[in-house]
Amino acid sequence: MSVFETSVQVFLAPVLPYLKDDSVTEVMINGPFNIFIERGGCVEKVATKFEDEASLMAAVRNISQFVGRPIDDEHPFLDARLPDGSRIHAVVAPIARNGTTVCIRKFSKVQLSLKDLINKGALTPDAARFLDVCLYLKKNIMISGGTGSGKTTILGIIASRCQPDQRIVVLEDSAELKIYNNHVVFFEGRPANEFGKGQVTLRDLVKSSLRLRPDRVIVGEVRSGEALDLISSMNTGHSGSMGTVHSNNPRECLTRLETLALMTDAEVPVQAVRAQVASAINIVIQLSRMQDGSRKLTHISEGIGMDLQGNYMTNDIYLFEQTGRDKEGKVLGTLNATGNLPTFMREIEVNHLPFPKEMFQRKAVPAAKPPQSGTGTPSGGTPTPHAA
Ligand SMILES: Nc1ncnc2c1ncn2[C@@H]1O[C@H](COP(=O)(O)OP(=O)(O)O)[C@@H](O)[C@H]1O
Numbered sequence: 001m002s003v004f005e006t007s008v009q010v011f012l013a014p015v016l017p018y019l020k021d022d023s024v025t026e027v028m029i030n031g032p033f034n035i036f037i038e039r040g041g042c043v044e045k046v047a048t049k050f051e052d053e054a055s056l057m058a059a060v061r062n063i064s065q066f067v068g069r070p071i072d073d074e075h076p077f078l079d080a081r082l083p084d085g086s087r088i089h090a091v092v093a094p095i096a097r098n099g100t101t102v103c104i105r106k107f108s109k110v111q112l113s114l115k116d117l118i119n120k121g122a123l124t125p126d127a128a129r130f131l132d133v134c135l136y137l138k139k140n141i142m143i144s145g146g147t148g149s150g151k152t153t154i155l156g157i158i159a160s161r162c163q164p165d166q167r168i169v170v171l172e173d174s175a176e177l178k179i180y181n182n183h184v185v186f187f188e189g190r191p192a193n194e195f196g197k198g199q200v201t202l203r204d205l206v207k208s209s210l211r212l213r214p215d216r217v218i219v220g221e222v223r224s225g226e227a228l229d230l231i232s233s234m235n236t237g238h239s240g241s242m243g244t245v246h247s248n249n250p251r252e253c254l255t256r257l258e259t260l261a262l263m264t265d266a267e268v269p270v271q272a273v274r275a276q277v278a279s280a281i282n283i284v285i286q287l288s289r290m291q292d293g294s295r296k297l298t299h300i301s302e303g304i305g306m307d308l309q310g311n312y313m314t315n316d317i318y319l320f321e322q323t324g325r326d327k328e329g330k331v332l333g334t335l336n337a338t339g340n341l342p343t344f345m346r347e348i349e350v351n352h353l354p355f356p357k358e359m360f361q362r363k364a365v366p367a368a369k370p371p372q373s374g375t376g377t378p379s380g381g382t383p384t385p386h387a388a
């Protein structure tokens with residue numbers, strides 16, 4: 001065991017059982033005495049406590065020393081990784097008004113497979129096959145959703161299904177993606193050191209990646225100006241690229257990319273960026289964390305350019321239709337074809353892909369069940385799409 005591992009065990013002793021418990025996905029420390037965990041998508045408070053603020057602060061300082069990034073009054077935020085790969089973010093008092101606040105996103109050892117996601121009801125086998133079609137045709141795909149909605153998981157799964165003769169270049173701020181394919185190279189950016197030197201940004205990595213003969217560029221999480229470089233590369237022949245972005249619906253995903261692309265020093269007019277986003281993004285996969293804690297795909301939509309007013313237009317190919325809630329409050333419903341054909345239907349046909357037009361027909365959804373103990377959808381059999 002490394003010295004770092006031993007010291008984490010000593011300093012984080014109060015939360016160690018949760019760090020070791022694979023069913024726990026997140027540990028949230030709101031000051032020394034208020035600790036919450038997330039398990040199965042649901043958050044619960046736990047009884048464990050740190051002795052006092054000083055011992056919690058000592059734990060954070062200890063981690064900061066091991067990763068060589070300062071945490072003090074001048075640097076009140078710390079981003080680091082524990083030896084097992086878990087991501088930790090800490091904010092110290094007085095910025096954190098409850099006392100030192102820490103969030104640990106556990107590194108999940110179990111890699112969910114496409115089969116697992118289908119079994120969990122996150123998507124249907126038909127929708128999964130449609131995603132394979134998009135992948136085969138090298139569509140540019142963005143995966144959109146809130147924190148913890150399963151974006152990174154699905155990106156890893158999809159990228160692992162790329163044809164084995166393709167070279168995949170993966171760029172991340174914080175290494176997290178698991179991609180199992182024949183020919184993958186991973187790069188990780190880094191923050192500046194204590195002297196403000198040596199920073200490597202995702203923008204640097206995107207630029208460098210284009211000289212590394214990629215068949216596909218994958219940006220783990222697009223959250224800043226790298227959006228501009230990624231979109232330009234998608235528009236200049238590097239199709240089949242992918243990334244995740246934090247947004248609530250497919251159209252917002254495109255607007256978000258535009259906003260991020262404008263977060264650079266480059267003086268690019270808004271209209272130009274908008275036109276680039278509109279032509280770069282072919283498919284948006286929208287994920288959502290449902291009220292019951294499950295993660296589901298709620299949309300597979302196509303980006304189809306802009307209308308005359310300059311608003312992004314999308315074509316929903318699959319939508320989640322909720323039919324009700326069961327006795328335990330579990331969300332019932334399915335990701336159903338809408339009946340809309342993708343604009344690249346001809347491409348599917350001329351490439352003889354086994355995905356005929358009929359596959360896009362909307363299947364009848366069972367009528368909504370009457371609400372059970374206060375849950376459920378409005379009566380009358382009208383399913384409610386766009387579940388929150
Ligand atoms: N469809 C799913 N059903 C259940 N759990 C999931 C699903 N997708 C992802 N997870 C789990 O949810 C957690 C967060 O997933 P992640 O992909 O990191 O989310 P994001 O990238 O959106 O923040 C992980 O522990 C992951 O194993």
Ligand SMILES: [Mg+2]
Nearest residue numbers: 151152221244
């Ligand atoms: Mg993620």
